[in-house]
Amino acid sequence: MPDARPSVSEREKEVLEYWEKNDIFKKTVEKDAPRGAFVFYEGPPTANGKPGIHHVEARAFKDLIPRFRTMQGYRVARKGGWDTHGLPVELEVEKQLGFTGKAQIEEFGIAPFNEKCKESVWTYLTDWKEFTRRLGFWVDLDNAYVTYKPEYVEGLWGVIKKIWDRGLLYQDYRVTPHCPRCGTSLSSHELAQGYKDVKDISVYVKFKVITKETDGNEYLVAWTTTPWTLPSNVALAVGEDIAYALVKHGEDLLWMARDLVAKLAPDGEIVREAQGSALVGMEYEPLYPFVRDAIKGTEQEKKGWFVTSADFVTTTDGTGIVHTAVMYGADDFELGTKIGLPKYHLVKLDGTFLPSADFLAGRLVTDEGVAVDIIKDLAHRGLLFKKEKFEHSYPHCWRCKSKVIYYAKDSWYIRMSSLRDKLLEENEKINWEPSHIRDGRFGEWLREVKDWAFSRERYWGTPLPIWVCEECGDKQCVGSFAELDVRADFDPHRPHVDEVVVKCAKCGGSARRVKDVCDVWFDSGAMPYASGEYPDRYPADYICEAIDQTRGWFYTLLAVSVALGLERPAKNIICLGHVLDAKGKKMSKSLGNIVRPMEMIDAYGADSVRWYMYTINQPGESKRFDEKTLVEMQRAVFGILGNVVSFYETYADGRMQPVVGLAGLTALDSWMLARLHETVRDVTDGLESYRVTEPARLIGALIDDLSTWWLRRSRDRFKSNDDADKLVALSVMRECLLTIAKLMAPFAPFFAEDVYLRVGGEKPSVHLETWPVVDASAINGVALTQMAQTRSVVSKLLEARANAGKNVRQALASATVTLPSGELGAEYVALVKDEVNVKAVLVEKGEYAVSLDVTLTPALVREGTVREIVRRVNAMRKSGGLTIDDRIEVYVQSIEPEVALALEEHRDALVAGVLGTGLCTTGDAPDNAETFRANEFEMTVGFTKI
Ligand SMILES: [Zn+2]
Ligand SMILES: [Zn+2]
Known part of the structure; x- marks a missing residue:
């Protein structure tokens, strides 16, 4: 089999260009939306590292639901976002500059350091954009929110001001988790991300x-x-x-x-x-x-x-x-405060002992x-x-991996512990997939919620907008730039913001800003407000991230909303498991087991990688990424469907009709349409409940049924001279392919598009189609149960055949099928006869069982011999490069009287079976002739192309 892989990826690239040339994404957002808005929030990634395979997982799931809802008639605007502040960025720049701590940053200068941070944020922007595009994740990156932009920072200040006004932001001297290398406090949710066994x-x-x-x-x-x-x-x-x-x-x-x-x-x-x-x-x-x-x-x-x-x-x-x-x-400090123990530091903020030690x-x-x-x-x-x-x-810094120490000092906190009940109450209203996250991992976290250690003694972040009076010590929180009386092009970052002096409202003295910046997790947690989604597009209908975000974005998003006194920020959340290597190990540079997403996409196509993420197991489970499985999936789903489409293209002649009310449907057709609509119903129900794995697998099963049962059983209809039946078969096939393309569109957007366009979909893109509506009347229960019974009988009989060592090309006299109902429709009996190659099928009433008469008569052997000849000739046709339009004269020469008799009895079946016009049994053998034995009869077989 030729390696079809490069063409998959090439074809996807063509589809991408087609979408871009025709502005398809924009059209899907702007098309009629009778069902109103469906709100999706993009949890912003940081573009200062290359996208990894776990980003494929998140982006595949993020993309799926909005595409589905769009087809259902919702408007799903999808604003992208970039997380740009915080330790991840600062550390990257420190590494670049060869710094090991804050002293070197201060010496270098905060202004140039922050400039470097700002640049560093975009290091891998091109990679991210190309990765996002290539994966088919439709999100508006041109109008993305960027957390360092002044207007975004100002939005964050507005949120902080509201939290301040509600009396929830306070400063306290207490023991807090502290990274000595980074020289800053860490919040309990950051801490929870960095536990290591030591x-x-x-x-x-x-x-x-x-x-x-x-x-x-x-x-x-x-x-x-x-x-x-x-x-x-x-x-x-x-x-x-x-x-x-x-x-x-x-x-x-x-x-x-x-x-x-x-x-x-x-x-x-x-x-x-x-x-x-x-x-x-x-x-x-x-x-x-x-x-x-x-x-x-x-x-x-x-x-x-x-x-x-x-x-x-x-x-x-x-x-x-x-x-x-x-x-x-922490316990020690509380005890010490209670009974007045001496409070004296022997250790500095950088984690080193003071000279007094x-x-x-x-x-x-x-x-x-x-x-x-x-x-x-x-x-x-x-x-x-x-x-x-x-x-x-023991906890380690989530960014620099240093051991965290607990250290008494001044920090700013948000009183989350006072909001515990409200956090739990709002969490109750969220539909989590998997559902156990709500009361399990996330609920447990909320029940133990600590006050949010909010300030960071760092540089590149949203400055904490608290100004303290030098005279009277009064503190005021600033909620907008206007309150500072600064120029329009004001850069709110350090050190510029540190220079802004405000007049104390109480005594008129000079107030200066505290030096801290905010926890970077606040930036993304406050995105509905800072990026302008609130109030019109709030709460989100759907968000999706990996399970680590129960201590990250999922948490801060809820925390900020509740601190503002608002309801839950999202109605539905899919929480993803981690992607591990094939052996179940965490991927890491040091282990050398990192899978590069673009390599996988280039090799097997974005659709295959997406399909893998949807179907390998449930979204919440961790995934052991194995390239071998990817190859199998690509063949089993897209390979098979691709072959079906090619077959369709071979016979399609532009006359197809809608299948509703189409006369002449066979039992096989009714069954196929029943399967189709059954799948439409279940896929729709699944996706509406934010279940992904079952719907994707159902589509896979439908493709398999279409190919290995309906089409395999229908092949001859396309080649026959019964034009009316050929038209029925083509119409049924087209209906199935178009519907499958629509069902598949949210999952495998490229392949679905390819199928849709090749089968002649009416819209410029499958993604502009409306989601298929289930036709309940098409779900013919009798057809489904009878066919299931038939397929089971066939597989049992074929097993019996194999056990008896009888090749399926050898016709057998009869089979007996015992069924509890004692009934199987005539068309199904005919199917069994044909599939199992028996002359007669007897259906009896009784406990389910099958038996096969394997006695061979000379007549049966002769028929089997001809079937063998047909198989051989068709193999020769194929290797000779003939197409279905080529006709041949078949040549069979043998001295065996039984062969001559067989040819006489089954001449028509032979000629038709090889797309021939006639049979020749004398004269010189053609060049392509082969001599072999079939059923112990020696013969020479070949053909002449006409
Ligand atoms: Zn650190
Ligand atoms: Zn004052």
Whole structure:
């Protein structure tokens, strides 16, 4: 079989040019829309990286529903968008410039740095545009919203102002996830995207009790997985109701939870027991003097290094005594605030120790060497109880992959926790596909929602529009450029915006902007408002992204809407699984298993790649991308349909009629039309419910039925002299192909167009067609069940034939079919006879069974011999390059009397079967003649072209 692949891709390119030349996309948006608007929002990608195979998945699904709704008579304007701010962009530029942190950016200058960011955003714009075009994703990129554009930023400010006016935006000093490399806070949704399993060293540390009664060998044992926080320890926490034991272990007396003694000190001996409440107030010596020295002489000095109680203490791991470093843990900070523990930083925002941390000064806290050196130091001083490797899931920066630390500092927050009920209520109204996302992955996230850490101490982002008065400290939120009294060409980015001084409304003093920018996820989350979709085109009827966006865009879109007091931003959401490699591994540069989408599209066509995404499994499941499956799909769906269309083109003669009311339909035709309308009904129902996989598979099954059953059973009708029946067959075929083209159009827009145009669709494009309407009367239940019964009988009989070793070209005398109904229509019986090549079919009543009489009579053998000759000659015709318009005189020569008799009996069938005009049995064999045995009779067979 010749390799048809290049032509698929070439043909798609021709279709693309056809669409562009004829402005088809625009026409589909502008055509009559009796059913009104259908709203789609494009979740904006970032064009500073090349599009990957997972973008094919998202874009394929994004494209499908709008195309379907357009054909149904809706107007589906599709505005593209680009996400252009934030860490992803800044990091790319830092890499380009060889920077490793913020200090170098400041030195380089914020203005030139941001200029570079702005350029970098468009690095792969051409790739993205071409990829989007080539995939057939219809979206208006010419009028796309761009998140860095001043008008968009101003729109975002308007949203922030509304949130501010609702009292939901506030500043607080507290422990927040912080990326030391990027030098900025991260929100809980960003954090949720960066968990990785890591092995850390965890340590059990001895804190020396200094209460008078001890002999200097009594210790409290606490456990931590972040040894770098130990120098900042200011308290130990116990559970009031937890039972503790003092264990004699060597020379030491160690306090730990009683239930953990067997595990931690199995050879120890319990000398005393006490409730946690009895330990409260016990004082101990700081592990390191750094914090105490730094706060010496202040009020705080006396407030640390004792045992307190806290309700978060458990005995599930650790020792039941919790090391507390208030500046580097959220629980710790809350406890510290409650009981007034000393708050003092030993670590800078860049994650390195301050000079006050002595031997650790200047070192990055997350370096493994730091943990090792602290442990060595503690061991040297006899303060290490034990250490062990500890495997856990730990958050990393979603962009730069650095370990995140928890760090106390000032940040801006949106009070999402106060909106939890409303978030859940609005989520209830969303139709999620798959449905379990609503209460599962997304609902669970919302139930645990934290306040949104909104500010970023970065450069390339939407500036937080809060101005603080230098005189009285009053804060005001700016909602538009007009409030700033700036020029029309004002660039709202840093550093320009930082220079704008505003008059304080309270005291008339000078107010300056805070230095922060906003979480980049806010940019896209606020897109309905900043891009002008709200209020007319709100909420969206449909959005679609991959499952990671439950912590990203899906979340921020809902969060912003709810913070504004509005209803859900989208009615229907398809949430996609991830695309993995063929072995189920995540694709990554380092593993070298990245699949390049354009290579796949060039090799197999965009339609095949799209079809793969729709049908390989349910949208919500992760997909193991395997090129082999793609090849199979391409052949099974598009290869087969292509062959059917070619067959149609061979016989089509322009006389086709509408099939409604067409006389002379065979049982096979009625069945085919029933299958067609059944499929129209189910595909429509499926897509209207945002199910994609089943409809696509149903179309595949319909194509298979059309080709391998209806057409295969109908082939002779096209070649016969019964002109009326040929017309019926052609009309049925055309109806099927046109309808399939329409059903397929949202899924495989190129191939559907190709079929539509080749079969003679009336509109300039299948995409301008109206969606097929189901004709319920065509869904003939009797035809469907009888044909299903027939096909089952045929396949069982063919199996029986194969088991008996009888070639299907050898006619057999009879078959017996037992059916519960005892009935099978005459046309279906004829079908069975023909398919199975038996002379008679007996239908009896009883439990479903089939049997075959495999006894051969000489007459049956003669008939089989002729069938074999027909097959051979047709194979020779094909290899001789003859077409169906060529006629031949067939030549058969044999000395066997049985062959002569066979030719005499079946002369007409032979001549007709090979598109011949006559039979010659004497004289010289033609050049192309072959000698072979059929049914043990030797013969020479060939033909002469006429
Ligand atoms: Zn980072
Ligand atoms: Zn003021």
